Amino acid sequence: MTAAALPLPRRTVLADALVGHRTLVKDLLLVAAGIAVVAALAQVEIPMWPVPITGQTLGVMLVAATLGMRRGIAAMGGYMALGLAGAPVFAGFTGSIAAIGKPSFGFIIGFIATAAVVGWLAERRWDRRPVLAIALFGLASLIPFAFGIPYMAAVLAAMGAPVDLAGALAVGFVPFIVGGLVKWAIAAAVLPAAWAGVRAFERRAR
Numbered sequence: 200m201t202a203a204a205l206p207l208p209r210r211t212v213l214a215d216a217l218v219g220h221r222t223l224v225k226d227l228l229l230v231a232a233g234i235a236v237v238a239a240l241a242q243v244e245i246p247m248w249p250v251p252i253t254g255q256t257l258g259v260m261l262v263a264a265t266l267g268m269r270r271g272i273a274a275m276g277g278y279m280a281l282g283l284a285g286a287p288v289f290a291g292f293t294g295s296i297a298a299i300g301k302p303s304f305g306f307i308i309g310f311i312a313t314a315a316v317v318g319w320l321a322e323r324r325w326d327r328r329p330v331l332a333i334a335l336f337g338l339a340s341l342i343p344f345a346f347g348i349p350y351m352a353a354v355l356a357a358m359g360a361p362v363d364l365a366g367a368l369a370v371g372f373v374p375f376i377v378g379g380l381v382k383w384a385i386a387a388a389v390l391p392a393a394w395a396g397v398r399a400f401e402r403r404a405r
Contacts, residue, residue, distance in 0.1 A: 249303065279308070302354040344372055
């Protein structure tokens, strides 16, 4: 094993099944690909105030389940860092340190926590069976709101437009229910199907 090679983890995730033995280079490329996926889905946007509807959450769920916890966290942390550094990876091809002052930034922070939970559970095979995948991605769909709604309320208060709990839910949660259900269903269907494809390929290769 070369110095750049990393041992295959006991709890293999989809990326490891697809690309084989782990190396540092492969991990870096997978993290970069994860950032690119989330950045691309961020541009699938329905502009709204104070928080737009985007495809980011779907990207976070798929990336984290595919890469596992550590690489998923690295991808979401890298995504946030690139956006704050000025790369146009946030919704609307935006990116700057000023994003911290936007009501939507708390959701981006929440993506890191989402990646941690999804990646950890994917390493324990929750993404392989439909019932567990439904539970996994249902939970994952809610995590960004735990960060995003309080952050949004704090920013709105600082901007002189405070909202109470009902108002925060009305603008920071209710508009996302339908889209969240769709993204939940997509993720819960795609990952078990991908694993079924991997198992079928392995059986034919024997």
